[in-house]
Amino acid sequence: MDHSVKRRSVIGAVGGLAIASLAGCLGDGTDGAADDTDDASADDGNGDSDGGESEPEAVGSDGLVYAFAPDRISILDPADGDVVDEITDEFDDEAWADPQITHDYGLLFVVEQSLSQVHVIDTETRTHETAIDVGPGVNHIYHPVDDEIWVHADDDGAFYVIDVDALEVSEIVEAGLEGEGHGKLLYHEAMGDTGYATNVNDPGVPVIDLETYERTGFVEFGEGGSTHYKAYGPRNGLAYVEYRGGTTVVNTETDEIVDELEFTGGMFLSPEEDRLAIVDDEVYIVDVTSEDSDVLGSLAIDGDPSTVRFGPEGETAFVANAESGDVAVIDVATLEEIDRLEAGEFDGRNRMAVVGDEYFITPADADESVAVVDMAAQEAELIDVGVSVDTLQYVGDSGTGYTGRYR
Structure with missing residues (x-):
């Protein structure tokens, strides 16, 4: 941990230089978000009559969907089924991944993998604010506290912490035991200042202090293997972590292993936080209100199921399928498939989906479309x-398990 502290002390001095260098590459201002915004206004011819520069107009994005393509960000109205705006900013062959909106929905942070950057979008003005250099192999992004965005850099096995107000890296938190490996962050407001990190190189989960930015412990699952998908049940205080083809269940109060499930996959919590869907070729539903983590049943889904999102009341679940070009609708109580909805073709391995109010939204990149259910x-x-789109973000309430403290 001494090495981690040294790296964090250095980043305060070099963070600004990294951002300035990046901004120069993009042709933006070099002094952070304010200058980028002013430059955008000047380029658009919005300066005032005496040669000054005005701020972009506040137009808002409530209820809209940001769809990320290699050369643009399209802004969609799911209610009207229209593209209402676009952000280009000289984007070209961008490799977007894993967007995260702030709790007040004012800023949208999105990973750009090819240059190990995080881009920042102001949703009120629908403008590109800046891009921030982070560590190599950047992939997943999280928002555990109001004023910070945590981004995992796989090549370092570390989280780069971005200050939401300053729009710069303020801390580096070493998480992976071997200093590298694809990783995620498990947290929930019920866990306080403690989180768990998963890592495909670690046989367990490092314990992360979100306040001191340190790895303070390690919950060992075995002598080998790796951890990946994760979820937390706030009603029973248990963490669910993928390990060796199964799911290890941990009591977060004692850091003790209390159960093991024989299946694993992507994990999605219901709006009432009482059910956990775990997705492989089948969708398993787990009761996460009791200490026993009762498996309520499973349902095989044809078409390579990727992502599950529950309906607003948790009575139905919608499954985005990567191969079959449709969305399966499940009755959660009976675990029966009750409908299939055409959702366009997807050309990829994992088909993401978001919910926004009454809508389930998933990309149909092979059809250059976005499906709205x-x-x-x-x-x-x-x-x-x-244009081909494979990454989305809804501006507003995206439900438990996607936006906010619960991912």
Whole structure:
């Protein structure tokens, strides 16, 4: 941990230089978000009559969807089925991944993998604020506290902490035991200042102090293997972590292993935080209100299921399928498939999906479209964006398990 402290002390001095260098590459201002915004206004011819520069107009993004393509960010209205705006900012062949919106929905942070950067979008003005250099192999992004964004850099096995106000890296937290490896962060407001990190190189989960930015312990699951997917049940205080083809269950009060499930996969919590969907070729539903983590049943889904999002009341679940070009609708109580909705073709391994109020939204990149499902009516339509999109973010309440403290 001494090495981690030294790295954190240095970043305060070099963080600004890294951002300045990056901004120069993009042709933006070099003094952070304010200068980037001013430059954008000047380029658009919005300066005032005496040659000064005005701020971009506040137009808002509530209820809209940001769809990320290699050369642009399209802004969609899911209610009207239209593209209402675009941000280009000289984007070219960007490799977007894993967006994260702040708790007040004012700023949207999104990973750009090819240059190990995080881009920042102001959702009020629909403008590109800046891009921030982070560690190599950047992948997943999290928002455990109001004023910080945590980004995992796989080549370092570390989290780069971005100050939301300063828009610069303020801390580096070494998480992986071997100093590298693909990793995620498990946290929930019920866990306080403690989080767990998963890592494909570690046979357990490092314990992370979110306040002191330190790895303070390690919960060992075995002598080998790796950890990856994760979830937390706030009603029973248990953490669920993928390990060796199964799911290890940990009591977060004692850091003790209390159970093991024989299946694993992507994990998605219901709005009432009482059910956990774990997705492999089947969708397993686990009761996360009791100490026993009862498995309520499972349902095989044809079409390579990728992502599950629960309906607003948790009575239905919607499954985005990567291969079959549709969305399966599940009755959660009976674990029966009750409908299939056409959602366009997807050209990839994992098909993401978000929920926003009454909508379930998933990309159909092979059709250069985004599929919008009205969850109450169980009806789907495609919004043509004219370009391949595989990453989305809704501006507003995206439900438990996606935006905010629960990812």
